Amino acid sequence: MSVFELDHATLAFGDRVLWSGIDLQVQAGEFITVLGPNGSGKTTLLRVALGLLPLTSGSVRVLGHPPRRGSRALGYIPQQRIVDPATPVRARDLVRLGIDGDRWGPGRHSRQARIDELLEAVGASAYGDVPIGMLSGGEQQRVRVAQALASDPAILLCDEPLLSLDLRRQHEVTALIDATRRATGTAVIFVTHEINPVLPYTDRVVYLGPGGHAIGAPDDVLTSARLTALYDSPIEVVRAQGRVLIVGDDQHVHHTHDVHHPHHAHQENP
Amino acid sequence: MTAALTAVLASATTDPWWNRLFDFSNYGELLVLVHGSLIAGALLGLVGGLVGVFVMQRDLAFAVHGVSELSFAGAAAALLIGADVVVGSVAGSLLAAVLIGLLGARARDRNSIIGVLMPFGLGLGVLFLALYPGRAANKFGLLTGQIVSVDTARVQTMAVITVVVVGGLLLLWRPLTFAGVDPEVATARGVPVRGLSIAFMVLLGLAVAMAVQIVGALLVLSLLITPAAAATRVTASPIWVPVLAVVFAEVSAVGGILLALGASVPISPYITTISFVIYVVARQVGNARNRRGWVRRPTTLPVAEGGILG
DSSP: OOOEEEEEEEEEEEEEEEEEEEEEEEEETOOOEEEEOOTTSSHHHHHTTTSOOOOSSSEEEEETBOOOOTTTTEEEEEOOOOTTTOOOOHHHHHHHHHHTTSSSOOOOOOOOOHHHHHHHTTTTTTGGTBBGGGOOHHHHHHHHEEEEEETOSEEEEEETTTOOHHHHHHHHHHHHHHHHHHHHHEEEEEEOOOOOHHHOOSEEEEEEETEEEEOOOOOHHHHHHHHHHHSSSSSSEETTTTTTEEEETTTOOOOOOTTTGGGGGTTTTO | OOOHHHHHHHHHHHHHHHHHHHHTTTHHHHHHHEEEEEEHHHHHHHHHHHHHHHHHTTTTTTHHHHHHHHHHHHHHHHHHOOOOHHHHHHHHHHHHHHHHHHHHOOOOHHHHHHHHHHHHHHHHHHHHHOOSSSHHHHHHHHHHOOOOOOOEEEHHHHHHHHHHHHHHHHHHHHHHHHHHOOOOHHTHHHEEEEEEHHHHHHHHHHHHHHHOOOOOOGGGGHHHHHHHHHHHHOOOOTTHHHHHHHHHHHHHHHHHHHHHOOOSOSSHHHHHHHHHHHHHHHHHHHHHHHHOOOOOOOOOHHHHHHHHHH
């Protein structure tokens, strides 16, 4: 049975159609990478899965049912963000919020054993008692994975978890997420600008382009011909030293020339 | 009661100023007279410490100040028309809190809305006080705090507010924390982030209205921010932060009232000074801890990480 299913799914805001007619069945344990330029509706796809946004037409199913807000079947890993070092929230407190932060009341039960187990699983035991604002970006994202795993989710939704991490941490975090899905059998839907760190683990790519979408194995989708069709403008896909470089109109292709993250340019000339 | 107070006040005015700061003669008698204030102070310490934890978490210090000015305007209006001052104060702060909650979802919006509301509220308050024909001490008290007496009726009102605020915070505790420290994931987990934000503003408004009665509109921050800020300096534990914040707020509020008993100046400077001193000490302790590091970590990480990349 597929854990996540889109059937002729279309999403539009007024006249602006983000994507339309997507058919997708995600199997348990599958690693799906969602690519596409800014504004192509990658994060919106996650919001649909979370039940925060209805489809314009078509249907979406999580574990065979329509999405429900606050479902424990979904784990969510956001992008790393700057946290004030004085914020009195420790790594273990963040994980605890993942366990029962959505329940009313002050919480009577101690969850120490479960929290320790989750921190252990992501290799974050050493800094469980450190305030999150004092952790490095990579350490924070490890804790995020532990938090997302707290509800034993069937699907991990990752929304740009690599953003603002350096290259080494990007590899570390993606390796951890991959190890997690192998260990727990959870499916992964991974929204990202950075193709290369996730490429070795990706089973299928969902590419959302301005001229439509493409779904399939990375080697089938990430080709000059397919992407040129998706962008309605000439795109060249270059493979070098096991990396994929997408070269094209800078205005449309963001994952190689992202203006907000100039250090990503290093990936092209390592 | 009035006679004793008048005597204190009368003797005070002829003494040199330092004698007016501390006077522990007839302490026992005074203690009986002001037990209402002590209860009010204790209630305020509990509410201030707990609310402060969430104010820090949500970065709402400026909002507290803005709400307190509107609360002052409400109280001044009540004074002018002869209504209950506490009711006026609650009405003013609830209005401000809900406005800020509804209009200022984002931090930048919120700060500009508070900046707009605050002088407007203060200005209205000044107008109402200028029109009010009664005693000057009443007027001054709303801004900078009472001298001593809090009557039984007012203590009862404050007790009701305390029950509502503390009960509300306990009920909302976990989702409110989730929405405050981790709004993105909280949203993904179905926590009603926006609704909680407005609910908290209402509780905050009630707490502010309560604090205005004791320390005055200008000094509300000393009990709603300083104790929680001090607590977060020395610990990050979700249990110890609220416990210490309440202890610090109690020591400031009740201690301040006890010190101020025989004096003929308002109690607020005692409260603000105690809470400030606690903060300074807590900051020193926190700095020492930051230098030492929060936990001992293994130092072999760089080697291990090098291995992953290969």
